[in-house]
Amino acid sequence: MSSSGYENYPFNISSYFSAFDDGQLCQKELKEESTSWRSEKYPPDSHVLILDHDKCTSKSNYYDDEGIDKLLESPKQPQIRFILMEPNVHEKAAEAVRRNEKAAKVLRANELQEETSKAAATRSTKSADSSVLVDEKLRPEVPDELNVSHDSLLKILKRYNFAPGACSHIRGQEQIFGSRVNRDGKGEIQSFEFWYAIRARMYLRDARKDADMKMTIVTNYDVRNKTTVVLIKYRSFNDLPDHLKVELTDKLKELVAQPTTAALAENPFALSLFHFNSTIQYYRRAARDPRDSVRNEVRKAHQGRKQLESIDLQQLHLTLTSLDQDKVQLNFILGVIKRLRKQHDAFYKQVRKMPDLDRRDWLFYRVEEELDRFENQITYFKTSIEDVASTAQRLMDLMFNMNSRFDSQANAEMAKNAMREGAATRTIAIVSMLFLPGTFVSGILGTNIISGPENEPSSSASAPKDTRLLVSSQWWILVVASVGLTALTFFCWFIWKRSTDKAIDRREKDLEDKV
Known part of the structure; x- marks a missing residue:
């Protein structure tokens, strides 16, 4: 095949409109x-795993x-x-997670961590048509770099007439379902294409990291030659889903090596189903933690305030x-x-010429x-995840409600203490008001009302001293003034208190009306 003109892809392919x-x-x-x-870099040279199956070989x-x-x-x-595309990850996080004892334990318990020995084993691959081990040349691990060069990718797309609409899946973040049926001038179908992307993901609580891998599958079925080309891309932000990548690659090699795979050649929908099974199992294992x-944490919430305060609300929110x-x-x-079911039915009607369900083959x-x-399975796991999410949401609501309850209890206790302090203050104020008028009057009148005896010179040194108290004839002025002013003070205090209470009541009523 001549590769000339690949630079102008997709304008120079026969199916372009x-x-x-x-x-x-x-x-x-x-x-x-x-x-x-999000848009990976291209390497100077390709290093692409391509797996072929042809008539049981x-x-x-x-x-x-x-x-x-x-x-x-x-x-x-x-x-x-x-054709397998495997971009390098943006972030290396697996080694740090392995050093986190709690996070590593969760990964091992749920079979989400690749064993070191198995990781080393993936450095070499066994050729499906030979018993000789073919060493995999390790390419430089440049972050966010594809394993196919720009020129080679365009040549592949042009050679197999891949739809331009699939390019945003091949290099980018697109995650939609697409399909295309190519026909010639006579209306005969030349090729049947469909593409989609699905994600397998988990949240590792103890490391506060997401393991998220996007699997892009672009399938092109050549109707005349009855051949299928599947362009697959496994992409993740960090290396936490490496275990899943190894699992999928092993399944892909097993699929190609099996002689019975030849029976699947006429149904391109059967070739990528293993991605769904692995994705479902990944969600199942990831949902346990x-x-x-x-x-x-729900049990903690019912064991008292101290246990409730030990729950990490931020962690709970991230989990939710x-x-x-x-x-x-x-x-x-x-x-x-x-949508796959819909396209599968259309494939048998338009390509296989089997419109009747009863006449379709076993593979359908x-x-x-x-x-x-x-x-x-997905519906079940989705229901299970919804149950965990609703439990987490109820727990957050319970935490807010119980915290509000604790705050209300604390405020009530503070109010009681304030009432006690207010009663004590009122008692002191009343006692002060009781003695204040008399003190005030006594201070004004001084000592002119009550006095001691006058000191007159005595003719005899042996004469007895006069120890009598002399009370003024106007002593009643002190009593009348003290009692009157005390009554006036209490009366003024009562009037002021009543007007203040009425003002507070009016303010509360106005506030209630506004609400």
Whole structure:
């Protein structure tokens, strides 16, 4: 195959129509420049795992740019070809998580961590058509870098006439379902394409990290040659989902190596179903930790205030947010399964020419059975996640309500103390008012009302001293003034208190009316 003109993809492919295909957007998605981690960088040379199955024989190998050119130029194409794109991760987090004893224990208990020995074993792959181990050349781990060069990717897309609408999945964050049926001038179907992306994710509470992997599957079925090319991309922000990547790659190699895979060649929908099964099991294992953690915290909430205060509210909120994201992704996967069923039915009607359900082959029913099983499993796990999320939400509501209750109790206790202090203050004020008028009058009158005896010179030194108290004839003025002023003071205090109480009552009533 001549690779000339691949730079103008998708404008130079036979199936391109500007009314339906946005070629300019496609070229922007595939441009060489990388503006962020969302659009990966291209390497100087490719290092792509390509797996072929053709009539019960299989072959898998890693190819550089030169090897890809030779592979694409070959006139003979296998029945089934998988092209695996594996971008490098943006962040290395697995090693730090392994040093976190609690987080590592959770990963091991739920079979979400790749064992060191198995990780080393993945450095070499066994060729499906040979018993010789083929060493995998380790490419430089440049963050956010694809394993296919820009030129090789465009050559692959042009060679197999991939739809421009799938390019935002191939390099970007798009996650929608798409399909296209190519026909010639006579209306005969030339190819049947469909593409989608699903996510497997989990939230590791003890490390406060997300493990999120996006699986993009772009399938092109050549009707005339009855060959299928599947472009697969596994992408994650960090290396926490590496265990899932290894599992999927092993399943892909097993699928290609099995002689019975030849029977699946005429149904492209059967070739990527293993992604759903692995994704479902990943959600199942990942849901154990938040479920058990939320249950433990619910028990704490009913063991008193001290245990309630030990619950990490921020951690609980992050868990609830992650569960909400799980529900969104599971709902999307259910939508993908629904659309796959619709396209599967259209494939048998338009391509296989089997409009009647009763006349369709066993493979159609087997695929439908698997999709039905996936749908039921995902619905169950979605219900389970919703239950955990609602439990977490109820726990947060309970924490707020109990904290409000504790605050109310504290405020009530403070109010009681304030009332006691107010009563004591009132007693002191009353006693002060009782003595204040007399003190005031006594201070004014001084000592002119009551006095001691006058000191007159005595003629005899032995004469007795006069110790009598002399009371003024106007002593009653002190009593009348003291009693009168005391009564006046209490009367003024009573009038002031009553007017103040009325003002407070009016203010509270106005506030209630406004509310």
